[in-house]
Amino acid sequence: MQKDIFGRKIKQLSRIGKVLFLHLSPVGKRKISVKLAFHQRMSGRLAVLDRNEVEKATKHARIRIGLDNNKFLVFFDPRKFGVAWYGHDKVLNKDKYLNTLGPDALAVSWQEFNKRLEGGRGTHSMGSTGSPQASSGQAIKSFLLKQNIFAGIGNIVVDETLWFAKIHPQKKINHLSLKQRRALFLALKKVLKRSIAMGGSSMRDWLHPDQGRGEYQDNWRAYGRSGQKCYRCSRILKKSIVGGRGTTYCSFCQRV
Ligand SMILES: [Zn+2]
Known part of the structure; x- marks a missing residue:
């Protein structure tokens, strides 16, 4: 090189x-x-x-x-x-x-997003397009974190997205209604756009190449806020482990 x-x-x-x-x-x-x-x-x-x-x-x-x-x-x-x-x-x-790598999460269309989630429901065991398929009934959070399904969803984005969409992180993909899949899609786009507009999250000593700091960490609704009040219902946010990752959610707004 x-x-x-x-x-x-x-x-x-x-x-x-x-x-x-x-x-x-x-x-x-x-x-x-x-x-x-x-x-x-x-x-x-x-x-x-x-x-x-x-x-x-x-x-x-x-x-x-x-x-x-x-x-x-x-x-x-x-x-x-x-x-x-x-x-x-x-x-x-x-x-x-x-x-x-799957399609970029910011660029993915509703049709492609929905198709991949339906694939995850186990209704098309061999996707005709060759899309990676997930096993039916896995937790939505674990599914969204897989970079071969949608590229670019990390732990912050997924917790924020599920909070906005009011979906429990352990909710099984095959139990998501069409309305919930649509809510998830819209929330994902909203979270990614908000994060990018605010320059991402500066955690630990992470800075932009020009040494600027991101500000998204000051605007999280769920991620990193366990023990604090939910911005929607004022109940205390909970923390658990889903798919091996620390997960913060509201057990009132995001029911299984
Ligand atoms: Zn809440």
Whole structure:
């Protein structure tokens, strides 16, 4: 990657779920476009820094790329859970994680969303479109967290979405009515748009590449609020474990 990336231009940025792609131009004899992609996971973050800042910030800097404006793109990853990919599409398309990503949750249509949830109900055991199918009767929260179903739904988004849609996280997919699936779809879009508009959630020391902070953490309705009052009914929010993940919900607004 070190030699190959030299001289290429960043043409475009894109995102599928939690993966950020930098599209890099061909240069000279290297006639094929390539992509550099990052998944920040639990502790990773990207930063654009000046030369003097880079020299100080050597700790946990796993990737450093010099830019032509005298700045550096740095991928910090103290816990080493993050992932970076580099290569042309044929290489990336073979990657086990990238090639199983579902449609991006922000972009997915109602028809596709509903189809995947119906697939999860076990009514079409072999989806004719080859969509990944879930076993019937699993908890809606666990289903929504699977990146091969919809890419980009994490623990914050799922708890917020279920709170807005008034659906219990343990509710079985095959018990969701059409009305509830529709409510879930609308809530998901609302939560993702709110989160993006507020710059996401700055937890621990996560910052934007320009060092700005997100503000969504100040606007959570469910996530991280167990023991506090529900904004809708004033009852105390509960915490439990669903699919191995800490889960906050209102047992009054979100009944099974
Ligand atoms: Zn409530």
